[in-house]
Amino acid sequence: MLTDDLLARFAAIVGAPHALTDPADQQPYLVEWRDKYRGRTPLVLRPGAVEEVAAILKLAHETGTPVVPQGGNTGLVGGQIPHETGAEILVSLKRLDRVRAVDPENDTMDVEAGVTLQRAQEAAEAAGRLFPLSLASEGSCTIGGNISTNAGGTAVIAYGNTRDLVLGLEVVLADGRIWHGMRHLRKDNTGYDLKNLFIGAEGTLGVVTAAVVKLFARPRSVVTAFVGVPDPAAALALLHRARAAGGGTVTSFELLPRRAVEFVTRHDPASRDPLAEPHAWYVLVEISSTAAGGGTEALEAVLADALEQGIVEDAAIAASQAQAQSFWRLREMLSEVQRHEGGSIKHDISVPVRLVPLFLEKALPVIEGLVPGCRPLPFGHLGDGNLHLNVSQPVGMDKAAYMARGEEMNAAVHAIVTELGGSISAEHGIGRAKRALLPGVKDPVELSLMRAIKATLDPQGILNPGKVL
Structure with missing residues (x-):
């Protein structure tokens, strides 16, 4: 029972200004940005x-x-x-906001x-380095959120996921002990790699409070192009050519359909x-190099050859940083503009x-049927096989009636994904949305091991209950 006395004990840990009980103050913490989930809590703590x-977890x-978390x-x-029951305390980590070193x-x-x-990106840049997660x-x-969900993003093709x-x-x-695992080593074979248990665990095994992250040399040259291609197979052929060309590293390779540009x-x-004529599909490609101007010649050569071979139909290479940003805006605005459709x-x-x-050849006719x-x-990170297959409702159809078909459509898409040896959650995690789907896609032994780890690290089940497992 979350009695007034117990809530007061929790509040005393962070002090009254950082223990939020007023519903108006709590609102930003309780509504997901798409308004799909709305929770309740008697107390938001901001340590x-x-x-x-x-101290919060020890008392919990x-x-x-x-x-x-x-x-x-x-x-x-x-x-x-949190769930709608109002039986959980929310702990926001936003005040733990120091770049320690x-x-x-x-x-x-x-x-x-x-x-x-x-x-984090700006702190790395100020030191002449690159933190590539984007x-x-x-x-x-x-x-902390990036680590807890093992976030991906647009640079995974070159630098990997958050993990x-x-x-x-x-x-x-869960019991309030602090694991001080802030190691700065590239090689450390002293037993189990515990950090990977918490990366991607969505706060169900422990609360991440700090991390040591890798930095990289800043590229001296970044060249960006927006390319029209006839189909996804041509986009994949262009990816292979760009990777094999030399002169730079392919740091992003995003696939977009014509509908994305229209939206x-x-x-x-x-x-x-960016292009004079419409094309069925597009690729947003970025090549980075540690040599000044190194990526431009390489990308120009790749695109010229691909044009001759019919792999590419048209292309525009950004002539300035502003133009490169305008190319990226077409990709980055996709989640926002879909609301209007x-x-x-x-x-x-x-x-x-x-x-x-x-996958697209199989999935699109099924969805449209x-x-x-x-x-x-369908758009996203072709370079690492991750697509965000979002499907907007038919024009004029009732929104509620359309959204009621969600589980049916999910099942059809996920069946094709499973048939091809894929994953139903590439970078967003499981949370509440996909928890019920895990038994259908995970090996039973794997699920059993996950539950055993959860029971060991959180025997009372107090950490983010009802999420993932």
Whole structure:
């Protein structure tokens, strides 16, 4: 029972100004940005130090109080939102927002969980280094949230997921103990790699309060192109050619259908079509090089050859940073502009990179057959096999009636994903949205091991209950 006395004990840990009980003050923490999940809580706690997080979890463990950790509240599967029962305390990590140290010689940076991704990028840049994780929500998402969901983004093709960018962690366990795992080592074979248990666990095994992340040399040349291609198979052929060309590293390779350009230019006055004629599909490609101007010649050569071979139909290479940003705006505005097109049934899937064209060949007719007139919008990270297959409602259809077909459409898409050896959640996580789907796609032994780990690290089940498992 969350009695007034118990709530007062929790509030005393962080102090009255950081213990929110007024519903108006709590609102930003309880509503997911797409308004799909709305939760309730008697108390939002905003600790300002790892010791306060430890004290909160120690008291929660002693009293059996469920706790929901939250970062920037940008998650897409409901993992950061408490349930509607109002029986959980929400712990926001936003005040843990220090960049503790930047070590350009070791190419590492120590950041607390509440540091936004954009601030982490800026801190690395100020030291002459690059922190390559890049997401559309980087101005508001936090490092702790990125770690807890193993965030992906547009640079995975070159640098990997968040998991690949973390060397060490500081984690508060369910019983309030602090694991001081802030190691700065590239090699450390002293037993189990515990940090990977907490990366991607969505706050169900412990609360990440700080991390040691990898930094990289800043590229001296970044060249961006917007390319029209006839189909996804041609886009995949272009990817292989760009990777084999030399002269730079392919750091982004995003696939977009024609409908994506139409949606963005229709609803975003700042955007325009970069190419003279419409094309069925597009690729947004970025090549980076540590040599000044190194990527430009390489990309020009790749595109010229691909044009001759019929792989590419037209292309525009950004002549300035502003033009490159305008290309990226077409990609980054997609999630926002879909709201204006009515209901959208969303999928975050991955398949082996070579099978992306086959997946689309199989999935699109099935989707269009289920709801005639629906408007599929498959876009995303072709370079790592991750597509966001969002499907907008037919024009004029009742939104509620359309969204009621969500589970049916999900089942059809996920069946094809499973057939091709893919994943029903590539980078957004499981949270509440996909929890019920796990038994259908996970090996029973794997699920059993996951439950055993959860029972060991959180025996009372107080950490983000009802999420993932």
